Amino acid sequence: MNLKIGIVGLPNVGKSTLFNALTNAGALAANYPFATIEPNVGIVPVPDERLDVLAKMYETDKIVPATVEFVDIAGLVEGASKGEGLGNKFLAHIRECQAICHVVRAFKSSDIVRADNKPEDDILKQAKDDIDIINLELQLADEETKAKIAAKRKKDPNDENIPFLTDKPVIYMFNVDENGLTDNDLKSNLKDLVKPAEAIFVNAKLEEEMSGMDRNERKEFLESYGVKDDALGELIKAAYETLGLQSFLTAGKKECRAWTIKKGATAPEAAGTIHTDFERGFIAASICNYDDLKELGSEQAVRAAGKLRTEGKTYIMQDGDVVEFKFNV
Numbered sequence: 429m430n431l432k433i434g435i436v437g438l439p440n441v442g443k444s445t446l447f448n449a450l451t452n453a454g455a456l457a458a459n460y461p462f463a464t465i466e467p468n469v470g471i472v473p474v475p476d477e478r479l480d481v482l483a484k485m486y487e488t489d490k491i492v493p494a495t496v497e498f499v500d501i502a503g504l505v506e507g508a509s510k511g512e513g514l515g516n517k518f519l520a521h522i523r524e525c526q527a528i529c530h531v532v533r534a535f536k537s538s539d540i541v542r543a544d545n546k547p548e549d550d551i552l553k554q555a556k557d558d559i560d561i562i563n564l565e566l567q568l569a570d571e572e573t574k575a576k577i578a579a580k581r582k583k584d585p586n587d588e589n590i591p592f593l594t595d596k597p598v599i600y601m602f603n604v605d606e607n608g609l610t611d612n613d614l615k616s617n618l619k620d621l622v623k624p625a626e627a628i629f630v631n632a633k634l635e636e637e638m639s640g641m642d643r644n645e646r647k648e649f650l651e652s653y654g655v656k657d658d659a660l661g662e663l664i665k666a667a668y669e670t671l672g673l674q675s676f677l678t679a680g681k682k683e684c685r686a687w688t689i690k691k692g693a694t695a696p697e698a699a700g701t702i703h704t705d706f707e708r709g710f711i712a713a714s715i716c717n718y719d720d721l722k723e724l725g726s727e728q729a730v731r732a733a734g735k736l737r738t739e740g741k742t743y744i745m746q747d748g749d750v751v752e753f754k755f756n757v
């Protein structure tokens with residue numbers, strides 16, 4: 429399952445700064461050859477401390493984290509649907525994404541002009557106006573798509589399986605300044621603007637400043653500003669929540685790996701994310717819970733404690749299941 433998230437927002441809200449910070453944090457989060465496919469597309473490993481624990485336990489040769497693909501989508505401006513800016517070029521990019529990360533400017537800076545050139549006065553009101561502009565452009569783009577389909581095929585576009593932009597789940601990422609990070613009134617007001625969508629708060633400047641730091645330094649640095657998790661961690665948590673995703677793990681000498689599946693997925697469906705043959709030839713899954721494994725220290729100990737289960741076709745996977753599939757090819 430390839431999770432792809434598109435970063436949208438008005439110009440000068442901090443999209444590219446955040447894109448760079450996210451890909452940089454990802455490169456650091458795991459020893460994984462992360463890739464920038466194009467200047468605006470990056471594959472980022474999902475930080476998962478469980479993999480480090482398993483890797484030690486199994487004396488693993490290789491850690492393979494789950495990954496998320498981020499796309500920095502420029503060109504969405506007021507009037508984009510009428511051909512302003514890069515016009516509709518952003519549409520194709522957004523269509524391919526499962527979720528949209530909508531970056532909203534909520535920091536004050538007299539140096540960085542707002543897209544509308546207005547002076548910064550009321551952060552809350554301006555954030556609302558900015559959000560409305562982007563959402564209207566997405567809506568207009570969908571209207572246009574619908575009209576095109578209707579004209580071409582003389583069909584009701586609502587009957588077709590078109591991935592409309594406004595159907596995509598949105599995570600709002602408010603780019604706040606240092607004061608905003610701990611301003612609970614501001615945060616709760618911004619949250620209210622977009623609920624029931626997920627809202628997260630980051631400071632793109634701080635994220636950028638962490639680019640040369642290792643994991644421990646980052647943690648300390650963020651804590652000094654009263655922040656628990658970095659933008660990557662926050663965004664991935666919100667995306668998993670919004671899209672109803674979870675991870676299961678496989679562990680062995682050859683590799684320790686995290687896999688992304690839907691909540692509610694059955695054991696054969698989980699097997700299918702590894703290989704379609706695994707799903708077709710599914711026999712059973714040998715499963716233990718990550719916390720049990722961590723606590724007891726080894727697979728043998730888990731087995732001895734009677735906590736290694738054999739599950740069949742109807743088993744519903746749980747987050748943190750450590751799994752070995754048995755199958756017929």
Ligand SMILES: Nc1nc2c(ncn2[C@@H]2O[C@H](COP(=O)(O)OP(=O)(O)O)[C@@H](O)[C@H]2O)c(=O)[nH]1
Nearest residue numbers: 439440441442443444445535537540631632633
């Ligand atoms: N003061 C301040 N400046 C920021 C912040 N985030 C981004 N910027 C600056 O705003 C400008 C535009 O940022 P950029 O990431 O290119 O915005 P984009 O147009 O949305 O991609 C750059 O000069 C950034 O350094 C922030 O949190 N605080």
Ligand SMILES: [Mg+2]
Nearest residue numbers: 443444445502
């Ligand atoms: Mg940019």
